[in-house]
Amino acid sequence: MNKRLIFLWIAGLTCICANAQETGSFPYDSLSRDISETRLTGDLFLYQSSSKVSQYFIDEWLDGTLRLSNHMVVSHKKLRYNGYLDRVIWINGNFQQVKLDRELVDGFTLYEPASSRTYTFEKIRISEDLKPDSFTIYAQVLYKGRLSLYAWRKVAFTGSEQVLGTRYMINSYEKRTYYYFCSGDSTSRGFRHLNRRNILKAFPEKRAQLLALMRSSKQRSFKTEEDLIRFTRMTDESQIDPLH
Amino acid sequence: MRRTLSNILFCFCFPSVFFLSGRCLAGDLVISSDRDVYIAGDRLYFSILLTGEDESRSDYVYLVLGAESGNAVFTGCLKVQNNHAYGTIFLNDTLSTGIYQLVSYTNRMRNFSSSFYARKTIGVVNRFDNTFDGLFSGQIPEINSVMANGPQEDKSFLTPEISTDKTSYLQREKISLRITLPAGWREKPVSLSVRQVAPVAFISSPVPQKEASTPDPCFYFPEKAGLVLQGTLKDENRNPVAGRPVFLSCEDSVANLQYEITHSGGIFRFFLNPYYFGKTLMIKSDNTFKGEIEIDDKFSSGHQPFTSRMVVTEGWEKFLRKSQKYMTIRKSYRNDWMKETVLPGNLGGYRPSVYFTTPYVVFPSDFTYLPDFMEISREILPFMKTRQRNDKFEASVIDLDINDYTSVYIFVDGVLIEGVEQIISLDSKKIGKIETVTNSRFIGDLRIPGIVSITTPAHEIRKLQWRFPVVKREAGQILNPTGYYPPVPETIPKSLPDFRELLYWEPAPDFSGKNTLSIETYASDCTGDFEVLLTTTGRNGERIEFRKLFNVVHP
Numbered sequence: 048m049n050k051r052l053i054f055l056w057i058a059g060l061t062c063i064c065a066n067a068q069e070t071g072s073f074p075y076d077s078l079s080r081d082i083s084e085t086r087l088t089g090d091l092f093l094y095q096s097s098s099k100v101s102q103y104f105i106d107e108w109l110d111g112t113l114r115l116s117n118h119m120v121v122s123h124k125k126l127r128y129n130g131y132l133d134r135v136i137w138i139n140g141n142f143q144q145v146k147l148d149r150e151l152v153d154g155f156t157l158y159e160p161a162s163s164r165t166y167t168f169e170k171i172r173i174s175e176d177l178k179p180d181s182f183t184i185y186a187q188v189l190y191k192g193r194l195s196l197y198a199w200r201k202v203a204f205t206g207s208e209q210v211l212g213t214r215y216m217i218n219s220y221e222k223r224t225y226y227y228f229c230s231g232d233s234t235s236r237g238f239r240h241l242n243r244r245n246i247l248k249a250f251p252e253k254r255a256q257l258l259a260l261m262r263s264s265k266q267r268s269f270k271t272e273e274d275l276i277r278f279t280r281m282t283d284e285s286q287i288d289p290l291h
Numbered sequence: 292m293r294r295t296l297s298n299i300l301f302c303f304c305f306p307s308v309f310f311l312s313g314r315c316l317a318g319d320l321v322i323s324s325d326r327d328v329y330i331a332g333d334r335l336y337f338s339i340l341l342t343g344e345d346e347s348r349s350d351y352v353y354l355v356l357g358a359e360s361g362n363a364v365f366t367g368c369l370k371v372q373n374n375h376a377y378g379t380i381f382l383n384d385t386l387s388t389g390i391y392q393l394v395s396y397t398n399r400m401r402n403f404s405s406s407f408y409a410r411k412t413i414g415v416v417n418r419f420d421n422t423f424d425g426l427f428s429g430q431i432p433e434i435n436s437v438m439a440n441g442p443q444e445d446k447s448f449l450t451p452e453i454s455t456d457k458t459s460y461l462q463r464e465k466i467s468l469r470i471t472l473p474a475g476w477r478e479k480p481v482s483l484s485v486r487q488v489a490p491v492a493f494i495s496s497p498v499p500q501k502e503a504s505t506p507d508p509c510f511y512f513p514e515k516a517g518l519v520l521q522g523t524l525k526d527e528n529r530n531p532v533a534g535r536p537v538f539l540s541c542e543d544s545v546a547n548l549q550y551e552i553t554h555s556g557g558i559f560r561f562f563l564n565p566y567y568f569g570k571t572l573m574i575k576s577d578n579t580f581k582g583e584i585e586i587d588d589k590f591s592s593g594h595q596p597f598t599s600r601m602v603v604t605e606g607w608e609k610f611l612r613k614s615q616k617y618m619t620i621r622k623s624y625r626n627d628w629m630k631e632t633v634l635p636g637n638l639g640g641y642r643p644s645v646y647f648t649t650p651y652v653v654f655p656s657d658f659t660y661l662p663d664f665m666e667i668s669r670e671i672l673p674f675m676k677t678r679q680r681n682d683k684f685e686a687s688v689i690d691l692d693i694n695d696y697t698s699v700y701i702f703v704d705g706v707l708i709e710g711v712e713q714i715i716s717l718d719s720k721k722i723g724k725i726e727t728v729t730n731s732r733f734i735g736d737l738r739i740p741g742i743v744s745i746t747t748p749a750h751e752i753r754k755l756q757w758r759f760p761v762v763k764r765e766a767g768q769i770l771n772p773t774g775y776y777p778p779v780p781e782t783i784p785k786s787l788p789d790f791r792e793l794l795y796w797e798p799a800p801d802f803s804g805k806n807t808l809s810i811e812t813y814a815s816d817c818t819g820d821f822e823v824l825l826t827t828t829g830r831n832g833e834r835i836e837f838r839k840l841f842n843v844v845h846p
Binding site (some may be wrong): 085087088143148150 | 343515517519550641643646731738
């Protein structure tokens with residue numbers, strides 16, 4: 048009986064070992080994934096100016112995933128989003144900071160372990176007053192649906208001042224968030240301050256319908272991003288296409 | 292005790308046998324062709340089915356048509372779509388009579404013994420050959436009354452039912468056939484062919500099941516979404532060089548570059564996405580490397596000598612002579628019924644650009660004529676400096692980030708070159724455009740201090756002289772899927788002959804969602820015995836053929 052048990056035990060163990068060896072010895076998937084991974088390209092980034100307000104969306108280097116224009120996805124890269132340059136900064140294997148090419152990166156996701164939150168950014172095309180052409184920006188996805196809501200986490204340069212008693216100049220920056228609604232290829236005008244008037248201004252043709260929707264849902268004030276996300280979800284579910 | 296020991300030994304051996312069998316690891320392929328015997332000048336249609344289900348299988352298959360001596364007559368690469376790859380090979384008129392073998396495999400299968408490759412033996416007869424000696428290696432033909440045509444019908448398991456509406460047809464008459472798969476049928480169809488019965492069969496010696504072709508079972512990677520170009524860097528003493536950079540770029544209007552650092556054994560691998568297909572690749576190391584760059588030949592393992600014997604039945608000679616005549620008639624009337632599905636050339640392809648935009652673009656044609664590149668850089672390239680020191684030329688560009696001159700990577704027609712010396716003779720007329728990048732660029736971890744990219748109207752890259760080893764290699768062109776679409780005989784005037792020996796060819800019979808397939812085709816002017824041949828996979832991944840005979844007679 049004992050011999051039989053030993054025999055079965057060895058048989059089982061050997062089979063398990065063999066199977067483990069088979070999958071462990073042939074990591075074809077990871078090898079072919081590694082070789083086909085697109086190499087990231089960009090310019091050397093030299094951060095020179097010092098300021099009281101950071102240029103980054105989050106100062107810490109976060110683990111991130113990049114969605115590239117060639118439909119490839121590159122994961123587990125240390126990334127930061129620079130709101131002043133509107134570029135993704137990557138720290139490469141030689142610990143040099145690289146401004147990734149805007150043409151290469153279509154979007155990216157940052158994972159913040161402290162809060163277990165993820166921040167997804169996508170490249171959207173917007174137009175601004177006094178600018179002749181439209182241009183692309185990286186905007187954070189706040190709500191994704193038929194009607195989507197994006198936030199451009201812009202860092203604006205507001206001036207520079209000399210540090211008293213020294214020759215050093217300190218640049219001043221300000222974090223400004225602009226919100227955009229997108230539906231299909233259309234993007235609404237951006238607005239900065241969260242209030243009902245600005246939201247309705249973004250949809251001049253559907254003002255009455257949206258006003259009715261706000262009343263029926265008792266959504267009267269818009270003070271936080273959560274209010275705006277709730278309103279976007281509601282509009283998306285109500286089948287109103289405010290941009291068409 | 293002895294029994295227990297033998298049991299234990301069996302336990303240890305059993306998984307090893309399973310492990311080394313390689314079949315489940317090598318990735319299974321089954322290959323079939325439209326006929327068994329061809330006349331040189333005709334087309335061979337083939338179908339390849341990937342039966343492996345694992346995710347790590349390759350998406351590209353290689354095909355070699357080799358002679359018994361081991362010489363490759365044709366090599367090609369195909370993209371697998373829905374587990375199938377199919378196409379055609381034109382058998383050159385000058386092909387000598389003999390036995391040939393179609394061999395197919397994936398890059399990953401090259402890690403294992405070539406005995407796992409899919410093979411199909413065929414005979415080719417030259418149109419002007421009267422003796423057919425090449426088919427029998429000069430020996431007397433072996434006449435056999437029982438057909439032993441390679442893979443045999445296996446009656447021990449479920450068999451599909453192939454039925455025709457008649458057993459005898461008139462010339463150019465419509466043929467309706469129906470294939471019914473039995474309940475519980477699990478094998479996969481590879482191809483369906485309606486063709487004239489060839490009174491020949493091939494008996495090939497099995498390829499010896501050697502040990503794996505490489506000690507490392509991950510030496511050759513599966514190819515997904517693109518091909519893998521692999522090579523070895525060797526020094527002047529032919530010893531592998533590890534830790535050296537290898538650069539790959541191809542001729543284009545935009546500077547492009549991939550780089551790799553050689554691994555142990557001097558191995559480097561580049562992923563070639565569809566952008567590279569059909570382009571000329573240039574592979575080089577840095578400007579101190581004086582050894583040799585060896586590029587792996589993926590087709591080398593596909594064409595090896597093999598031995599095969601042809602067995603014939605009565606009437607084989609008459610059959611071959613008739614086929615030669617039919618071929619001559621088809622050639623005279625230029626009958627070719629293949630239809631190619633052109634795959635989008637660079638579907639899923641992307642260029643690994645070194646940079647995307649630069650504000651510093653100079654067109655020498657906008658300026659007065661300058662006799663050489665030294666003058667060009669001095670007069671019209673504000674950020675570039677070219678100096679001559681001890682009969683050597685050195686170039687540098689300003690890095691605006693650090694406000695100093697820095698070394699420069701020069702690209703000509705998209706290809707990274709060794710240095711400015713190679714292009715010093717280019718004058719204003721030979722250069723179309725010069726772009727300068729005045730800051731450090733990164734491709735992965737590789738830092739490129741400054742870039743000058745020159746585009747020439749007359750492909751000057753092809754004329755440059757190189758001091759250090761450079762390998763030029765054509766990136767494989769992927770064969771397009773090609774089908775056989777003969778015209779309906781009713782549309783052919785009766786005055787024109789229609790001597791098709793192949794009446795129908797479907798490289799990927801579609802039984803999806805049903806177990807019956809109905810097909811209509813037409814007899815040609817050829818008379819004699821014909822057969823419907825359904826090729827499927829077997830239980831162990833082998834090729835199984837099911838036949839149904841009928842004949843075509845004169846009215």
